[in-house]
Amino acid sequence: MSDLIQLGAVNERPKAPRGEDLQLKFSEKAIAQLDALKAHYPEEKACILPGLWIAQREYGGTLTAEAIAEVAHRLHRSYAEVEGVATFYSMYNTAHAVGAHMIEVCTCLSCHVCGAYRVADYLKEKLGVGFGETTPDGLFTLHEVECLNACDRAPLLQVGDQYYGPVGPAEIDALLEKLRTSPPTVTQLADEIVKVHLKAEEPR
Amino acid sequence: MAAVVSTDTVKVTINGVEIEVPKGELIVESVKRLGLEIPIFCYHPRMKPVGMCRMCLVEVGFKQPDGSVRMMPKPQAGCTLPASDNMVVLTDTEAIHRDRKGVLEFLLINHPLDCPICDRGGECPLQNNTLSYGPSTSRFIEMKRHAHKAFPLSQYVTLDLERCIQCGRCVRFTEEISGDSQLAFRFRGASMQPATYQLTDFESKFSGNVIEICPVGALTNAKYRFRARPWDLETKPGICTVTPCGTNVWFDYRAGKFIRLNGRTNEEVNEEWTADRTKFGHDFYNSPNRLKAPNLRTETGFKGAGWSDVYAEILAHFEGKGSEVGVITEANLSNEDLFMLQKLFRKGFASQNIDHRLSGGWQSFEERLENKLGLNTVQTTIAELENVPASLVFATSLADEQPMTFLRLRKGWFQNGTKVISATSHPTEVDQFAHVILRYKPGTEARLAAGLAHASGAALEGLEKFNPEATEQATGVPANLIREAGEILREAGARILTTHSLLTTSEGSVACEILAGLAHKAGHKFSCLGLKANTAGAKELGLLPDTLPGGIKNSNPGKDTRQMLEDAARGKLKALWLVNCDPLTDFPDRDLAEKALENVEFLVVQHHQAIEACEYASVVLPMTLPAEQDGTFTSSERRVQRMAPVLSAPGEAKASWRIFAELLLRIQPSTPPFGPKDVMEEISREVPTFAGVNYGALDGPGVLIAQPELGEPNLNSLGGTLSKV
Numbered sequence: 069m070s071d072l073i074q075l076g077a078v079n080e081r082p083k084a085p086r087g088e089d090l091q092l093k094f095s096e097k098a099i100a101q102l103d104a105l106k107a108h109y110p111e112e113k114a115c116i117l118p119g120l121w122i123a124q125r126e127y128g129g130t131l132t133a134e135a136i137a138e139v140a141h142r143l144h145r146s147y148a149e150v151e152g153v154a155t156f157y158s159m160y161n162t163a164h165a166v167g168a169h170m171i172e173v174c175t176c177l178s179c180h181v182c183g184a185y186r187v188a189d190y191l192k193e194k195l196g197v198g199f200g201e202t203t204p205d206g207l208f209t210l211h212e213v214e215c216l217n218a219c220d221r222a223p224l225l226q227v228g229d230q231y232y233g234p235v236g237p238a239e240i241d242a243l244l245e246k247l248r249t250s251p252p253t254v255t256q257l258a259d260e261i262v263k264v265h266l267k268a269e270e271p272r
Numbered sequence: 273m274a275a276v277v278s279t280d281t282v283k284v285t286i287n288g289v290e291i292e293v294p295k296g297e298l299i300v301e302s303v304k305r306l307g308l309e310i311p312i313f314c315y316h317p318r319m320k321p322v323g324m325c326r327m328c329l330v331e332v333g334f335k336q337p338d339g340s341v342r343m344m345p346k347p348q349a350g351c352t353l354p355a356s357d358n359m360v361v362l363t364d365t366e367a368i369h370r371d372r373k374g375v376l377e378f379l380l381i382n383h384p385l386d387c388p389i390c391d392r393g394g395e396c397p398l399q400n401n402t403l404s405y406g407p408s409t410s411r412f413i414e415m416k417r418h419a420h421k422a423f424p425l426s427q428y429v430t431l432d433l434e435r436c437i438q439c440g441r442c443v444r445f446t447e448e449i450s451g452d453s454q455l456a457f458r459f460r461g462a463s464m465q466p467a468t469y470q471l472t473d474f475e476s477k478f479s480g481n482v483i484e485i486c487p488v489g490a491l492t493n494a495k496y497r498f499r500a501r502p503w504d505l506e507t508k509p510g511i512c513t514v515t516p517c518g519t520n521v522w523f524d525y526r527a528g529k530f531i532r533l534n535g536r537t538n539e540e541v542n543e544e545w546t547a548d549r550t551k552f553g554h555d556f557y558n559s560p561n562r563l564k565a566p567n568l569r570t571e572t573g574f575k576g577a578g579w580s581d582v583y584a585e586i587l588a589h590f591e592g593k594g595s596e597v598g599v600i601t602e603a604n605l606s607n608e609d610l611f612m613l614q615k616l617f618r619k620g621f622a623s624q625n626i627d628h629r630l631s632g633g634w635q636s637f638e639e640r641l642e643n644k645l646g647l648n649t650v651q652t653t654i655a656e657l658e659n660v661p662a663s664l665v666f667a668t669s670l671a672d673e674q675p676m677t678f679l680r681l682r683k684g685w686f687q688n689g690t691k692v693i694s695a696t697s698h699p700t701e702v703d704q705f706a707h708v709i710l711r712y713k714p715g716t717e718a719r720l721a722a723g724l725a726h727a728s729g730a731a732l733e734g735l736e737k738f739n740p741e742a743t744e745q746a747t748g749v750p751a752n753l754i755r756e757a758g759e760i761l762r763e764a765g766a767r768i769l770t771t772h773s774l775l776t777t778s779e780g781s782v783a784c785e786i787l788a789g790l791a792h793k794a795g796h797k798f799s800c801l802g803l804k805a806n807t808a809g810a811k812e813l814g815l816l817p818d819t820l821p822g823g824i825k826n827s828n829p830g831k832d833t834r835q836m837l838e839d840a841a842r843g844k845l846k847a848l849w850l851v852n853c854d855p856l857t858d859f860p861d862r863d864l865a866e867k868a869l870e871n872v873e874f875l876v877v878q879h880h881q882a883i884e885a886c887e888y889a890s891v892v893l894p895m896t897l898p899a900e901q902d903g904t905f906t907s908s909e910r911r912v913q914r915m916a917p918v919l920s921a922p923g924e925a926k927a928s929w930r931i932f933a934e935l936l937l938r939i940q941p942s943t944p945p946f947g948p949k950d951v952m953e954e955i956s957r958e959v960p961t962f963a964g965v966n967y968g969a970l971d972g973p974g975v976l977i978a979q980p981e982l983g984e985p986n987l988n989s990l991g992g993t994l995s996k997v
Contacts, residue, residue, distance in 0.1 A: 081426060081473035133470050147469035152456030
């Protein structure tokens with residue numbers, strides 16, 4: 069929410085972009101996948117969630133306002149409706165731009181008992197960022213998450229669709245080294261999820 | 273969604289009283305049949321239930337075959353519970369009272385309780401329900417959630433997020449009723465906010481309604497913020513005179529000053545909604561430029577004068593001058609004003625130069641549908657759009673020009689699956705739910721109408737050359753879409769809607785004829801709706817140079833607006849009277865209007881505010897606005913509704929009908945009408961379509977005036993018209 073507006077001040081809300089002014093970024097593959105997914109459902113509204121996953125992949129891991137607008141435009145929904153859906157779910161990255169790899173630290177009970185905050189502090193120190201922040205080189209984003217449902221491996225990290233645990237400083241160092249050279253896991257995760265929705269004969 | 277289709281009934285026992293209700297009716301509605309009340313926040317009878325606020329909890333059980341009652345273990349939300357046989361509902365038990373207290377305690381956890389400075393304070397469902405059903409204290413001692421106050425979603429709607437109880441009424445309104453879906457819940461949990469995409473401008477044309485349906489003070493009226501407390505306001509019923517739909521409203525005023533408008537329920541017209549044009553478009557009541565006294569031009573400038581001096585001056589220039597004088601008005605005066613105006617000019621001044629059409633569409637008597645084809649111009653009503661198989665919206669931005677017609681059309685699509693064809697040259701709101709969108713090149717209206725008639729198989733003469741391919745060539749609309757639209761129009765019972773703005777286009781009146789012919793042949797109904805609050809009345813009451821009241825041909829026709837202005841510019845028209853209109857801003861050709869006002873010898877400007885044309889005036893007359901006088905208006909669907917006086921007139925301003933009546937009395941001494949009621953009696957005597965309309969009959973939803981008596985429809989001339997396109 070922006071600043072408090074004084075009574076009587078001229079209201080200068082920006083206008084939402086019009087459909088024809090949008091800078092559409094979906095690749096041909098993404099458009100083909102979206103078209104295929106649309107056919108899975110009786111109406112386009114139902115395709116918002118998979119559509120947002122495609123957008124998260126196409127826009128490099130973050131659902132920017134433009135990404136949300138593009139999904140809405142392609143599914144003939146209102147921008148607000150799609151934004152409402154996108155901001156509801158925590159696995160859509162709408163709050164801020166994420167790095168190539170999102171390191172999610174579980175801090176729920178089992179992990180907490182097994183030293184999740186020591187792991188988190190080590191990561192914070194090593195990366196030089198706090199929770200919800202991205203390293204300046206754009207590689208890593210650190211997040212605190214609720215129970216990842218793998219208490220047997222506490223303390224636990226999630227990167228992309230992989231779990232790493234139990235982890236200590238040595239494992240974390242090795243993991244970060246590996247991630248530095250691997251392709252971005254945030255878009256990989258989005259791609260995996262899109263593929264889960266698609267049938268074998270559809271464009272993957 | 274109070275409407276229930278099934279006619280089966282079931283027996284429900286509510287608080288020990290057995291009643292029969294339609295099967296599937298929501299319990300929250302059934303309870304009202306007994307005069308009981310269930311507190312609600314999120315439930316709204318015109319929208320789908322969501323069960324978000326849990327305020328309407330009731331205890332529910334079922335009668336068993338052995339006569340005992342088995343209660344459900346937990347309370348149920350009455351707003352999502354359909355009535356079924358043998359149901360037992362308890363709304364007044366101790367458990368329910370405790371549950372309500374609990375729900376309210378939760379809702380109030382984050383509610384700021386700034387009622388003393390809240391606009392909604394005094395008319396707030398949350399306040400009322402808390403008083404009636406809530407706990408006296410809260411156990412919540414932690415910090416409340418804080419958010420910015422007074423966030424302007426648009427120039428009309430201000431969001432106070434702290435007060436929001438997340439009922440979703442506003443979100444559902446934009447989704448289900450207005451259809452623009454501009455509001456949605458962003459984020460979740462405690463940070464959930466009903467807002468627009470990226471907090472951009474809330475541009476809906478019906479945004480004002482969310483203010484009224486908000487059960488707390490979260491969405492407030494930016495124009496009304498902090499201007500009054502509800503208990504200081506007085507209110508009276510009225511109708512909107514800005515849109516042509518006849519929207520029913522409440523005029524709220526304080527110390528004689530107009531403050532705000534709210535929607536008033538009329539199931540036949542606006543249900544309970546208002547357009548932003550209505551809700552925020554009545555600022556002129558408080559304009560600082562209101563005219564308060566008559567003025568006469570002297571050599572040194574304007575000088576205040578008494579009414580009798582002004583009348584003498586006017587009579588000196590108008591009386592006995594016949595066709596050398598004329599009057600231009602606009603159709604936003606009441607029926608009584610308009611009738612007295614034409615009577616003054618026809619009987620008093622013996623002049624037929626009368627016109628109410630300022631911005632175009634100057635059809636002559638012979639060109640009008642009634643007289644050319646024997647078909648009525650307005651055959652539909654707003655309410656019937658709810659239950660029609662298909663509708664064609666032709667060449668109009670319906671949400672702008674006919675907001676209530678638009679809402680009803682959309683309701684028909686949303687609830688009953690009306691197939692809508694949108695044929696406009698530019699994108700409109702109707703496109704969002706249209707089955708077929710026909711986007712034609714501007715200026716090809718008649719050819720598209722003919723193409724549609726051809727595709728729907730209407731047997732009209734001269735249609736042969738408008739097959740879909742030829743129509744595509746001419747209009748740019750793909751042939752397959754024309755075929756699809758034609759298929760929809762093959763089934764009888766559709767409504768074809770257009771407005772007078774079609775008549776201002778080059779092919780407009782031909783398109784109008786073709787559509788009316790198509791509707792007649794295929795069993796549809798056609799309407800070409802007016803654009804001003806009283807266009808239908810002005811036409812019926814003969815505010816036209818070639819038509820007398822009742823649609824009778826004038827054997828000695830006068831001049832229309834353009835001819836009058838042309839004559840005035842050449843100095844041939846000696847005196848001109850402008851009633852409630854400004855040709856400088858509204859006439860399409862400003863140069864001609866300027867020249868006319870400069871060159872006319874004597875110009876009377878009768879208006880409620882100081883407008884630009886006053887600069888040219890010889891006499892300026894102050895008139896009252898609709899809410900300051902008694903009168904009736906004929907909405908575009910030909911519904912006569914009464915606008916009783918709400919405010920007092922400023923200064924010496926007089927009602928228009930009185931000005932005309934007083935002048936007529938000076939020319940022809942006779943018993944004058946003592947009030948608009950007498951004028952309406954005269955109208956109902958003299959104009960056949962108004963027969964039976966009197967002030968006694970106008971309470972309630974208003975009266976639809978009769979259709980004029982027309983002979984057999986005669987579509988022969990259509991062939992000739994078509995061959996010319």
